[in-house]
Amino acid sequence: xTKKATNVVKGLAGGMAAGMLVGYMSKNLSxxxxxxxxxANKAMDAVSEIVDTVSYMFK
Numbered sequence: 001x002t003k004k005a006t007n008v009v010k011g012l013a014g015g016m017a018a019g020m021l022v023g024y025m026s027k028n029l030s031x032x033x034x035x036x037x038x039x040a041n042k043a044m045d046a047v048s049e050i051v052d053t054v055s056y057m058f059k
Contacts, residue, residue: 005058013051017044 020043025036 006055009051009054009058013047013054016050017047020047 021040024039024043
């Protein structure tokens with residue numbers, strides 16, 4: 001993968017992760033801290049899998 005494409009994929013993944021986190025936090029502010037951390041970890045795992053899949057597609 002070229003350096004430019006790698007930077008684009010990283011930027012997209014970062015933006016998606018930040019957007020998901022902000023959306024989730026604004027939606028569930030009333031939840032407990034443990035629950036929020038658990039769901040945030042699940043969301044980050046999902047984003048990680050998406051990034052891996054996208055980077056594999058560009059190989």
